[in-house]
Amino acid sequence: MHAQDSSTGSLIAHTESPWRLFWQLLQRDRLAMAGLGILLALAVVALLGKATTEWLVIFDPTTVRLVDKFRAPLSEASALLPDADRPLTGVYLLGTDELGRDVFARMLQGSFVSMSIGFVAVGISIAVGVVLGGIAGYYGEVRIGPVTVDTLIMRFTDAMLCIPIFFLILVVVALLPASIYNIMIVIGLTRWMGISRFVRAEFLSLREQDFVLAARALGLPAYRIIFWHMMPNAMAPVLVTATIGVATAILTESALSFLGFGVQPPFATWGNILADGKNFIFDAPWLFFIPGFAIFVIVLAFNLLGEGMREALNPKLQRR
Template sequence: MTGDTVLTPFCKKLGHILSRRGMLYFGLGIVVVMSMAALLAPWLAPYDPTELHLHSILEPPSAAFPLGTDALGRDVLSRLLYGARVSLWVGFVSVSISIAIGIVLGLLAGYFSGIVDELIMRGVDVMLCFPSFFLILAVIAFLEPSLNTIMVVIGLTSWMGVARLVRAETLSLRERDFVAAARLAGTKSSRIMLMHILPNALTPVLVSATLGIAGAILVESSLSFLGLGVQPPDPSWGNMLMEGKDVLEIAPWLSLYPGLAILVTVLGYNLLGESLRDTLDPRLRK
């Protein structure tokens, strides 16, 4: 058997994995697994995430502690599972806020045009002038760090992309025959926007939401790492990384596992979002 013969099945399998459908399933699989781990954390975690085991400080992975313990003897696996709940909850809630704002402003700007469009889009331009992460840092610096604050601030500073997407779709859809027919029938503008235009403009919003969750998880982790996010002893992947950096040489598992969790989760949502875009956008189909 030649080397080419051996490699052919492997290459075909790799090509299938890298195909659009394969990437979609792979990303969806990661998202489902991480979501289930977060939902089932109270049953999957072997210990309470804040429970101290003072006899097992900085213990490496073992049968009793599968992912080791931290500087206070807390189980890393338990904190990792409960940290997933925090990160995913922040992602979903903050993206929901940004999508709600973006849809409303995008519909108004695209449908009415004129002065309404100018006011909204100039507001978008002003918001885009500031780097989003530094804008979030500036706002949170004046507020008490908490999970609710993080979700609201991320949502209120990340709606601009959704607004521009919805506006672009609305500008195209409002010229369609079914919208003109609705106008001639005397349908109110609010009903036309909600019942006729919005359902046809949701495809890019769905993709943006999926990618937005990954971005929100990264922002939350960064804020927690800097001490401006979820406050100890409550676990989050970001503050687990912060706690692990001081003992990186003697306990590398404290930074390795939360870092991998962030990497895998963000990768899953990015793959899912890109695959959905390729699948749902007819312009990208071959």
């Protein structure tokens, strides 16, 4: 008598996990899929760039060719050039800069540097933000002296938000050697506040949800409740912010490089190619527009994907 609503029919093995549902919704968003496509293509380019400029040097970004300064894109290499210094096909695909370096090779090298800075910096900020936000949300009521853990962490977060981040980065970068790793760490350690804030907010609301109470009633240990029950349900907005955060980190690195505080030569990043190019904007506009356009495209792609993910995760759009 009690088996009526348990529908003994429809025993199809097909099942819809929340991630699969998310993926299906995301696929309907053409702009987001375009962004994803561009990013995948750029990721391939970045990996190939790393391989062909450093491991198996097909495109050498460091060769100086004083006879071939300021060559426009698609122009042929000079006949005076020694064979060892010739570009791969004898053509400068994206022209050369003021030292006759191949811009195509430099862009290839820079793509890996720029993207890895974006991803590592965001990885650091997610790690810091999730840990601090999670502690504040789950153990918030524990007291240390007169203040709660929650107060301590969130007021620190507020303090960090009050500091103009870009100037903080400038100060730190001016004091530390400007290596790629320092820049990754500095950008990562100054961008976690938003993440910690909404991880905390998610945890506060999840902590009172019945399924979390049920997990506690089952006597599950705290780490299991946090990592199996709460974290997966709090990660969706973190992913969205992270996606857009990669774009912001790449922009920040470009801005730092533009001001001369970023990754130092001979390492090429899109930012410092752009910075060098600005001096020759009228004589050799490609030096300026090529890296600028690349930054524009990658930031746009990350933003389109991030927006699409936000939409796909919106519970009002998801059918039950």
